Amino acid sequence: MPYSMLKGFLERGELKNFQRMEKEGACAQGMIAPGPDATTPPAHAALLCGCGHQGHGIYSFDEPVIETGIIHPWKKRHGFDANRLKAEPLWVSFLKAGKKATLLHFPLSTPIDVFTSKAKFGADFSDRLTVIESFSQRLTPEIVRKNVDSEGTFSLKLSDSSKIPLPLTAPKSAEPAVFKNKQGGLWRMRFAPDQAGEPDLYFLSPFSRVLSNRQDLADQYLDEVGPFAASAAAYSYNKDKLGNRIYRSGSGKAEQRLAQSLDLLGQHFYSAIEFVLEKVKPEVGFYYFNGIDLCLHLWMAYLDPSSPAYSKKIFDSLWPVVKKMFEWTDRILGLLMERSGPEDLLVVVSDHGMAPIEAIFYPNQVLADAGYLVWDYKKKEPDLTQSRAVYQGSNSGYIVLNLKSRGGIAADEDADELAAKVASAFEPQRGTVLDKIELTAEHPEIPPLGEIHLVPKYKITLQEEVEGKVLEKNFYAGQHHYWAESEAMKAVLCFKGPGVPAGCRLGVRNHLEVAKTIALLAGIKPPEKAGFGPIKF
Ligand SMILES: [Zn+2]
Numbered sequence: 454m455p456y457s458m459l460k461g462f463l464e465r466g467e468l469k470n471f472q473r474m475e476k477e478g479a480c481a482q483g484m485i486a487p488g489p490d491a492t493t494p495p496a497h498a499a500l501l502c503g504c505g506h507q508g509h510g511i512y513s514f515d516e517p518v519i520e521t522g523i524i525h526p527w528k529k530r531h532g533f534d535a536n537r538l539k540a541e542p543l544w545v546s547f548l549k550a551g552k553k554a555t556l557l558h559f560p561l562s563t564p565i566d567v568f569t570s571k572a573k574f575g576a577d578f579s580d581r582l583t584v585i586e587s588f589s590q591r592l593t594p595e596i597v598r599k600n601v602d603s604e605g606t607f608s609l610k611l612s613d614s615s616k617i618p619l620p621l622t623a624p625k626s627a628e629p630a631v632f633k634n635k636q637g638g639l640w641r642m643r644f645a646p647d648q649a650g651e652p653d654l655y656f657l658s659p660f661s662r663v664l665s666n667r668q669d670l671a672d673q674y675l676d677e678v679g680p681f682a683a684s685a686a687a688y689s690y691n692k693d694k695l696g697n698r699i700y701r702s703g704s705g706k707a708e709q710r711l712a713q714s715l716d717l718l719g720q721h722f723y724s725a726i727e728f729v730l731e732k733v734k735p736e737v738g739f740y741y742f743n744g745i746d747l748c749l750h751l752w753m754a755y756l757d758p759s760s761p762a763y764s765k766k767i768f769d770s771l772w773p774v775v776k777k778m779f780e781w782t783d784r785i786l787g788l789l790m791e792r793s794g795p796e797d798l799l800v801v802v803s804d805h806g807m808a809p810i811e812a813i814f815y816p817n818q819v820l821a822d823a824g825y826l827v828w829d830y831k832k833k834e835p836d837l838t839q840s841r842a843v844y845q846g847s848n849s850g851y852i853v854l855n856l857k858s859r860g861g862i863a864a865d866e867d868a869d870e871l872a873a874k875v876a877s878a879f880e881p882q883r884g885t886v887l888d889k890i891e892l893t894a895e896h897p898e899i900p901p902l903g904e905i906h907l908v909p910k911y912k913i914t915l916q917e918e919v920e921g922k923v924l925e926k927n928f929y930a931g932q933h934h935y936w937a938e939s940e941a942m943k944a945v946l947c948f949k950g951p952g953v954p955a956g957c958r959l960g961v962r963n964h965l966e967v968a969k970t971i972a973l974l975a976g977i978k979p980p981e982k983a984g985f986g987p988i989k990f
Pocket of ligand 1: 933
C-alpha cells in the first residue's frame with residue numbers, strides 16, 4: 454500500500470478506521486524499504502528482523518542458488534522459504550518471551566518445522582505457535598471457462614497428479630468446493646455475459662491446501678472460512694480471459710468480473726482473521742492482506758492523471774475496484790480495533806508502495822546484440838551452451854556470467870575482464886533507460902547475486918525475453934522492485950496502544966526500525982539482529 458494513496462483517502466475523509474488510527478495513534482509520513490530490492494520477501498524480512506539483506510539472508514522473490522560460493526543462475530530458490538532466514542523474526546522474539554503467537558497466511562512462516570521440530574531459532578515452539586498458511590499450497594492455476602448448463606461433472610487435475618470431480622455448471626453465486634481428504638479446495642464463481650447471447654463465464658480459483666501445525670484447526674478453517682481465496686481472477690484478467698480490458702477497448706465488464714472475484718478475496722481474509730481471533734485467541738497475531746497489491750500491479754500507471762496512460766473513462770472503470778480493496782483493508786483494520794482493548798498494541802505496516810511502470814527494457818536483447826547471449830526461441834530462455842552472460846528474469850537486475858565453474862562456457866580466469874566488457878555493452882542505455890550499471894565486486898552494499906547489477910530509470914521495468922527490441926514503450930502496470938525512496942514506493946506505518954501518544958506524527962521512517970520499536974512497546978527483548986530503532990514517540 455503506497456502511503457501517498459492512503460493519504461489521499463484520509464484527506465477526502467474516507468476509510469474511517471484509518472482515520473481513527475491516525476487520530477488515536479502515531480503514524481509515519483511514509484516508510485522506506487531498504488534497497489536494492491523492495492519485493493515482498495526481503496521487505497518482510499527487513500520489517501520483522503530489523504536488519505538488512507546481509508543480516509537476514511533474503512534478497513528477492515527468486516534468486517539464483519549459491520553453492521560453496523558459486524552462483525547458479527539457472528537454479529532458483531524461493532524468497533519466502535523460512536529455511537533461508539539467517540536472522541530471528543519478531544514472532545520468534547515473542548515466542549521466546551513465552552507469548553502465544555499466530556501467523557496467518559504470513560510471508561516467511563513456512564516450512565513450519567523451521568520454528569518447531571527443526572528448532573532453527575533455539576527451541577521447538579510447538580506449544581505456543583500456530584501457523585495457518587496457504588500461499589505456498591497451490592495445486593492448480595486459476596481457470597476461466599465457458600459455462601455449460603448440464604447436470605454432468607468434469608475432472609480437474611491437481612499438481613499432485615490426483616483428480617477431483619467438479620460440476621460442469623457454475624453456481625449462481627460464489628460457492629466453495631471443499632475436499633477434506635486433500636485438506637483444501639477452491640471457489641467456483643459465475644460471471645454474467647458481456648453482450649446478450651454470450652455464455653456466462655465460469656471461474657475456478659486455484660485449488661489450495663490449508664497448511665497448519667494444528668490439523669484440527671485446518672479442518673475447522675475449511676468448514677468455517679472455506680477454501681483459500683487469494684489471487685482473485687487477476688491473472689486471467691491480465692490475459693484478457695475475463696473479456697478485453699478497458700484500456701484494450703473493453704466495455705468495463707472485465708473489470709466488473711475481476712471486482713467480483715476481489716470481493717471474495719476481501720471477504721475471505723476478513724473471515725480468516727475473525728476465525729483466528731475467535732478460535733485461536735492468540736496473544737500476538739501476524740496477519741497479511743494482499744488485495745491492494747494485486748490491483749495496483751495491474752493498474753498503478755493508469756491511476757495518475759499526469760500519466761500518458763490516463764483517461765477519465767479508464768480511471769472511472771478502475772478506481773471503484775481499487776477503492777474497494779482499500780475499503781476491505783480498512784474493514785479488516787476495523788475488525789482488529791473492535792476486538793482489541795486499550796492494553797493491546799496494534800501496528801499496521803505495508804511492506805512496500807507501488808511504482809507506476811510505463812516501459813519494458815530487455816537486457817537479454819542487449820546481450821544478444823553484443824554477441825554474449827544466444828536466445829532459444831523455442832524454449833523462451835537463454836541457450837546456456839552458447840551464452841557467456843545472461844539476465845535471469847526474476848532476479849531483480851542482475852547479469853550473471855555463465856562461467857565454467859557454474860557449468861557454463863566462459864573461462865573463470867577471464868571473469869573480471871568479461872564482466873567489464875559486458876557492463877560496457879549497457880553503456881549506451883545509461884541515462885535514457887538505466888540509472889545504474891554497477892559491478893557488484895566494487896559495491897559491497899549490493900547482494901552478490903551476479904556480476905553486474907542494473908537499476909532501470911523510474912517507471913521502466915526489466916523482462917527476460919528476447920523479441921527483437923531493446924525497449925518497449927507504452928507498457929503500463931505497477932511494480933515494486935526498485936526506487937525504494939520514490940514517493941510512490943513509500944509504505945505505511947501506524948501504531949496504536951500503550952506507550953503510543955495519540956495524534957503523533959513520526960516523519961519518514963525506515964523498515965529497519967519497526968521490529969525493535971514493536972518489541973520495546975510490547976515489553977519483550979528485540980530480535981537478535983535488530984540494529985535500528987526504536988522510533989521515539
Ligand atoms: Zn506485489
